[in-house]
Amino acid sequence: MSEQTDRRGRIRPAPENFLSRAQIAEVSAGRRDFLRKAMLAASAGVAAPAALAASGDPAILEKQVWGATLGKPVASDAYGLPSKHEANLVRRESPGLASVGGASVAFTPLQGLFGIITPSGLHFERHHQGWQDVDPAKHRLMINGLVKTPKVYTMDDLLRFPSVSRIHFLECGANSAMEWANTAVPTVQYTHGMLSCSEWTGVPLKVLLDDCGIDLKKAKFIYAEGADGSHQNRTIPLEWALDDVIVAYGQNGEMLRPQQGYPLRLVVPGAQGVSWIKYLRRIEVGDQRWNTKDETLHYADLMPDGSTRQYTSVQEAKSVITSPSGGQVMLDRGMHTISGLAWSGRGKIKRVDVSTDGGRNWQTASLGSLVLDKALTRFQLPWQWDGGPAVLQSRAVDETGYVQPQMRQLREVRGTRSVYHNNAIQSWKVTETGEVFNVQIA
């Protein structure tokens, strides 16, 4: 290990740049002595392992408080929260994107997550009229329109049906929207963070439609509507509704979070988030599309000829490297693992390729053990970073054979003003100092 420090190009970031929250607090409280020690430890642990060669690592040689004292009792943290050391990984707004918090978005910190499940508390938020905490005892689901018997279900009724649990991604149609014309935001949290994946539990919509006696001869579309102030509403093709749509109350083993539509929301696998109506109060069966506000004024894609594509619901195959990614610094050369996420609204991910030279040459990454239908899929590729400049990219291929396009290819067909459905290959530039930047490749 020790000879590594002499290598040319080795990254030695000043340890002060990487003080922890706790250390910063100590410094602010005036404990300079602590800072000196912390810096010694940091430079020892991070930048100069040779410095401690004689005696060894203080993390081993010195007693730690957690090993020398009594820990906290059970239930002292009755609803368990993440370690205080993880406090940086929270949902964040992109400054200037929206002027009011009730019609805005808070992005998921993808840069720090593992595997394919998004912790419920980090699931991105997108509200049009704020979020509500609906009383489940007063929540009702009505199904009307082209059915034999229009019906009302209480939450109690819905929990009596047999349920299904499925893992699906949920991506806003406007994910990566800010990047259509040029790079606009620094990190994967802001470029791709309107993305999450959960295990959803509920009743297949088909069971409820059958229970009401849907008129399959006349029915062509389903309309879903929320109970909150926005009374958000969308049209869904009947074929899709009868296939795998779920009227869901469960998210990752517990009830839905209020920000995700507690106590009831629609799950429309493969569709953009706006179709997954939150606080679901009504389903109507009909024979015409509804042209609701969020399928005409928004969530409709402007094409170069000035026409607008309506009802663009499917999220096409996409992938992104989450580590290392924009706004991060790699501390050292040598072995790293490139890790990221891939997903497709049309089915399973078949393959993910990774390039470290800006798309000149590609290698196939390995996929995690869970490769599920319309779910996030984790990919990884070990990488020896030689300390030179690099441009990292990933490219997803789904089971239909669809290949994730380059930004240039998307623009050639859809221009730069479409807002929605940007599933381009993402590029991260790595510089010799180890810093990673969001860039676009011509």
Next chain:
Amino acid sequence: MSRSLDRAMRSAVLVLAMLPVVAMALGRAATPEEIKAWDIDVRPDFTGLPAGSGTVAEGEVLWEAKCASCHGSFGESNSVFAPLVGGVTRKDLETGRSATLASDAPTRTALSMSPTVSTLWDYINRAMPWNAPQSLSTNEVYAAVAYLLNLSDIVPADFTLDQNSIREVQKRMPNRNGMVLFPGLWNRKGKSDVIATACMKDCAKSIAISSALPEHARNAHGNLALQSREWGPVRGANTEVAAGTGATAPIKLAAKQASTAAAARKLAEGGGCLGCHGLNAGIVGPGMSQVAAKYRGDAAAAAKLAAKIRAGGAGVWGEIAMPPQRGPSDEELKALVDWILSGAASE
């Protein structure tokens, strides 16, 4: 066996093949009154549109009272949300295509985008005003829509919109021919219009970077060092210092600012301030950053504003009064004012 029981059983077999087959009839029939109360949607063919009427003149009065604070007197404001009005020409009313949408800098407004007048009626009826949804009467919704239509010259100033005249209006909607249905993204079996191939070797001759964030925007999202895990082989970059310099110290300051700003923002949210004040733009009261700009360099501002917030009052920003704010403690009020005066950063 009844037919519905039979149907329920068949679906049970289809969908839940692994579960024992039972009849699943649950819930109860909805009453006509219940359906009437909730079935509010209005389709493009006007199915669901209740009878009623409203004039442009009535709409103007209503607009000033209930809509202008957020959307501007002429629907032109972009301080809370994108403008509702603008980008429509007389020619568009004839062609049914908003020409602006094909230009390099399209003016996207509710009126220039919407192909159907039903969409505006349905949306205002279900969701507006934003802070008091479904508080308008049917006639008020007609009046609001009439006023919006008049602002884009779709109807004359003496127009009365009702369940019949709305059909004539539809024939003049500026973007009525502007929408297409692209099957490729409507249905999961649809085919994409962007076809790429998965080349593996020597795929590009040269690689040029066409876009990157400018150095001055480095810290625009707050210090990225505080947005990644604090340990591990990759960390967040300290964006308070120039790229690649590895310089020291400022992170200490940033962390402190970030945590007090986050706490103040929580107070503002929890205390209901942000219902009336946007971070940047005004809602009912001024935007927080507008307040900061107004009092920049004014040493007496902090004390003055704390007292004003506590007591409420009008006249500085307009005629609407801020109600007295009794929620925050003195200490919290001080934190709120400091935060507002420092620009009300969201991090």
